[in-house]
Amino acid sequence: MKNRLSIINNFKKDGFVIIRGLFSKNLCNESLKKIKKIKSFEQQKKRKEIIFYKNKNLKEIKYFKNINFYITEFNSFYSNKLLDVASNLLNTGV
Numbered sequence: 001m002k003n004r005l006s007i008i009n010n011f012k013k014d015g016f017v018i019i020r021g022l023f024s025k026n027l028c029n030e031s032l033k034k035i036k037k038i039k040s041f042e043q044q045k046k047r048k049e050i051i052f053y054k055n056k057n058l059k060e061i062k063y064f065k066n067i068n069f070y071i072t073e074f075n076s077f078y079s080n081k082l083l084d085v086a087s088n089l090l091n092t093g094v
Contacts, residue, residue: 004088011089019085027076034071035061044070 011017044050044064053062068074
């Protein structure tokens with residue numbers, strides 16, 4: 001993982017940072033598989049819990065409220081590891 005100061009500087013400069021290896025590839029792949037198993041997202045559309053970004057022939061999820069209710073693997077993303085990174089980036093206790 002990049003050093004802490006480099007990560008913070010990139011975040012301040014770009015407004016986001018990519019930290020490779022923060023989550024396991026297995027967790028990411030399993031989460032993506034579960035998203036792909038949801039056929040039409042009709043239930044989520046009715047509840048206005050999902051917003052899609054459409055670009056040419058691509059339809060991508062832009063926002064998915066309460067995704068962890070539908071795909072429990074996403075609970076693993078809400079971890080102390082992520083909160084520690086966010087706390088450092090924002091220079092606050094999250």
